[in-house]
Amino acid sequence: MRHLPVIAAAIFTVGAHAETPRDFLARFEKEAGTAASAExxxxxxxxxxxxxxSCASCHTDKPTQAGRHAKTDKAIxxxxxxxNAERFTDAAKVDKWFRRNCNDTLNRVCSAQEKADVMAWLLSLK
Amino acid sequence: MKPIIAAPLLALLAAFALPAHADRYNVPKNAAFEEECASCHLAYPPQMLHADSWRAMMGDLSHHFGSDASIDEKRRTAIADFLVANSGGRKTGNTRDAKGKPLLRITETARFEKKHREISAATWKRASIKSPANCTACHKQAAAGYYNEHSITIPK
Known part of the structure; x- marks a missing residue:
């Protein structure tokens, strides 16, 4: 049992670089148990x-364009x-940023449904 | 009497003039530090705070100036070690408050306050500057570690 976290981490790391944005939509929809809504x-x-x-405070309400950190003004x-082809391709990063940014904007973790909805909307943007 | 005063005066002036040219920080390359810290803000030179300040800051990343900046434990300890190893230095001075508590904000350190004493509260609040933590607004080459007076442009 002691090695379980190590094994889990290893599997996680291997999977980390093989993800696409659609994989995250599928994962969150599965976790939520319902279809996502872009709207x-x-x-x-x-x-x-x-x-x-809000998310848009830093990422703007048109996330196809660059944003700015609401506090530090750092370009995003x-x-x-x-x-941006680099987005949503690494599970560790996706989980880290959802955890932190949901905490900052909702004062709690996001539900799988909320994450699925955001993914659906982001993927609908051209 | 005059030449006797002039020599120490010149030495004194030289001593005051020096820091302006010495405001260059050699920030060692560290991939984890750059990725985790510089994604939200400038990679502040580790030399700007003392080791105790970095230890205190890295000990509570979930409450990082109002934001959740938590990272995995392995990276957290690696970055903390890097910051501590490169912390402080000749110019930094003490980075504790009057009660001896480590300061977490570089902007509250005596050196920062002294260096920015001519900047008014209104200037800090300009939309183009936003916050004293936004070094790059005026120090265009801050990311490369250059903070000297010749590379400052205060935006309107």
Missing amino acids: RGARFFTTKQGGEW TPLAPAA
Whole structure:
């Protein structure tokens, strides 16, 4: 049992570089148990959800364009996969940023449904 | 009497003039530091804070100036070690508050305050600057470790 986390981490790392944005949509939809809604994702992304910031505060409400960190003003590369091929290709990064940014914008973790909706919307952007 | 005063005065002036040219930080390359820290803000030179300040900061990344900046444990300890190993130095001075608590904000250190004493509160709030933590707004070459007076442009 002691080696279980190590084995899990190894599997996780191997999988980390083989992901595509659609894999994350599929994963979150599966976890949520329902189909994602791009329309719901757009609303979730662009409006405040309890915290001081919304997703759009840094990523803008058109995430095919570059954003700026709401506090530090640091440039942020586009989030939408159509505009930035590096996005949503590494599970460790995706999980890290959802964990942190949901905490900052919702003061809690995001549900699988919320993540699926955001993925669906981001993937719909051209 | 005059030449006797002039020599120490010149030496004193030279001592004050030096820091302006010495405001260059050699930030050692570190991939984890750059990826994790510089994704949200400038990779502040580790020399700007003392080891105790970095230890305190890296000990609570979940509450990082109002943001959740938590990272996995392996990277956290690796970056903390890197910051501590390259911390402080001749110019940094003490980075503790009056009660001896390690300061976490570079902008609250005595050196930062002294260097920026001519900057008004209104200037800091300009949309083009936003925050004293936004070094690059005025120090165009901050990312390369250059903070000297000749490379400053204060935006309108």
